[in-house]
Amino acid sequence: DVKVTQSSRYLVKRTGEKVFLECVQDMDHENMFWYRQDPGLGLRLIYFSYDVKMKEKGDIPEGYSVSREKKERFSLILESASTNQTSMYLCASSPLSSGSLNEQYFGPGTRLTVT
Amino acid sequence: LAKTTQPISMDSYEGQEVNITCSHNNIATNDYITWYQQFPSQGPRFIIQGYKTKVTNEVASLFIPADRKSSTLSLPRVSLSDTAVYYCLVGDRSGDDKIIFGKGTRLHILP
Numbered sequence: 001d002v003k004v005t006q007s008s009r010y011l012v013k014r015t016g017e018k019v020f021l022e023c024v025q026d027m028d029h030e031n032m033f034w035y036r037q038d039p040g041l042g043l044r045l046i047y048f049s050y051d052v053k054m055k056e057k058g059d060i061p062e063g064y065s066v067s068r069e070k071k072e073r074f075s076l077i078l079e080s081a082s083t084n085q086t087s088m089y090l091c092a093s094s095p096l097s098s099g100s101l102n103e104q105y106f107g108p109g110t111r112l113t114v115t
Numbered sequence: 116l117a118k119t120t121q122p123i124s125m126d127s128y129e130g131q132e133v134n135i136t137c138s139h140n141n142i143a144t145n146d147y148i149t150w151y152q153q154f155p156s157q158g159p160r161f162i163i164q165g166y167k168t169k170v171t172n173e174v175a176s177l178f179i180p181a182d183r184k185s186s187t188l189s190l191p192r193v194s195l196s197d198t199a200v201y202y203c204l205v206g207d208r209s210g211d212d213k214i215i216f217g218k219g220t221r222l223h224i225l226p
Contacts, residue, residue, distance in 0.1 A: 004158075035216070042202070043159070043216035059215075090158050103149075106158025 003027070004107035006091050012113045019078040021110050023091030030096035032074035033104065034058075034066060036087040043090065049074055050096065081114045088112075119203045124221040133190045135220050137203030140184050145207040148179060148186045153200045153219070162201075163188070190222075198224045 007022035025032065033048040035058075045058030047066040055066050063085060067075040074093075078085055088111050092104040120138040127133045139148070147166050151159035163170055165177040165186070176189040190197055202219040 040218070042218035045215070092158065103161040103164070104151075104159070106160070109156070109158055 004091055004093055004105050006089075006107040006110050008110050009108060010111050010113075012115065013078075013081050014115055015082060017078075017081045017114075019081045019112065019114075021076040021078075021089055021091075021112070023074045023076070023093075023107055024072050025074075025091075025093040025105070026072065027093065027095070027105070028071065029093035029105075030071070031094045031102070031104075032068065033092040033094075034064075034074065034076045035090045035092065036060070036085075037090060037109075038087050046076065081112075083114050086112060086114045118215075119205055119217055121201075121203050121217070121220045123218065124223065126223045126225060127193055128225050129194055130192055133193050133197070133222065133224075135188045135190075135201055135203075135222065136185055137188070138185045139203070139205045142183050142205050143207070146183075146205050147207060148177065148183075149204045149206075150175070150177065150188045151202040151204065151216070153202065155199075159202060159216070193222075193224050195224050195226060198222060 004025045013019050031050050034046045035043045037043050044060050046064050047058050049055045049068040052071050065077045088109050090109045091107040094102040094104045149164040150162045152162050153159040163175050163177045165179050167179050170177045178187045200219040200221050202216045
């Protein structure tokens, strides 16, 4: 079974703090993704990575950065947390292939509150 | 990327078959259609994927007409535990790998 784990289920941070959200997958997947999910807005892609040290911006990268130093780990960084970054953050991974849209495996999510 | 349109919400009753339709008028030749299910406080879970005609697995069926401009996810004999948000996605892996989930369809199963 594919397992995607996220470092925390719940996190409370103060405005201006630097926040690290960690994601680890155990299936040797090449692709990893960070989404945020807000009521009424569905899932929105923040960043994704298709290889170690590679990253691509998603739809809403502003205020975020990412790090992929090892294949199994993909970190999301909030450089200076703001209240509008209060959200559910979901990490996902998928194998690399061509053709079909590959199944993404999601972690349980981290509910971040910025006060 | 092909944009998808699906109903915001649907209600149904236990034991009934539920069909959720997704429109994707500008689907490209290489695009596949994928559906995910998401329960509250969990990440989405892959349900089914297809390219054309019909695909069936132990969870659902996916019907895709010849023009591929829409697709229908069919859930047979739903139960209360099928209450979830269902997302329709369209895309392939040869592009920029961005995958748009959209807002999904909130399915509510009533007893």
